[in-house]
């Protein structure tokens with residue numbers, strides 16, 4: 608894995624297994640508790656009916672470094688995000704962490720958000736996940752509400 612040689616592209620159906628396996632790595636190091644199976648990956652990230660972009664980073668050898676998803680909040684979304692805002696999720700391989708992968712992915716997500724006419728993007732972060740809170744702060748998100756067991760940060764255009 609070569610995090611310094613990063614290629615960014617839109618994730619596709621053919622990436623589902625690699626994404627699922629990478630999420631398994633996050634589970635193994637205690638950084639994820641949500642589902643990781645291919646059907647969940649497909650429905651949540653790749654072919655989410657509310658999806659705007661799922662952006663993926665890979666190295667020169669095509670090894671997955673991480674991905675970031677942006678969906679549009681709809682009525683009754685499970686995060687309680689205001690309807691019409693974006694909802695972001697970032698997942699970087701433990702083998703590629705702290706090398707700028709998440710930050711690079713966010714450049715493409717911002718462009719997609721602006722293109723989709725979004726004013727705000729919300730990140731719903733478990734309150735004990737201090738790394739993710741630091742990450743989102745660094746790329747410009749700010750805390751705007753506290754939900755049950757979560758800190759919700761927002762990015763504004």
Ligand SMILES: CC(C)(COP(=O)(O)OP(=O)(O)OC[C@H]1O[C@@H](n2cnc3c(N)ncnc32)[C@H](O)[C@@H]1OP(=O)(O)O)[C@@H](O)C(=O)NCCC(=O)NCCS
Pocket residue numbers: 633638639673696697698699700703704705706707708709710711730731732733736737738739741742743745
């Ligand atoms: C949180 C996460 C997305 C960060 O991605 P990343 O590619 O490692 O982040 P970057 O390298 O772009 O870091 C950008 C900045 O975020 C902050 N940051 C990132 N990881 C950090 C950590 N472990 N501790 C403290 N600050 C951190 C730093 O300010 C960093 O800038 P710096 O390295 O110049 O100091 C990644 O660690 C991850 O996937 N974690 C597990 C899944 C998860 O929790 N996702 C969020 C769910 S809401």
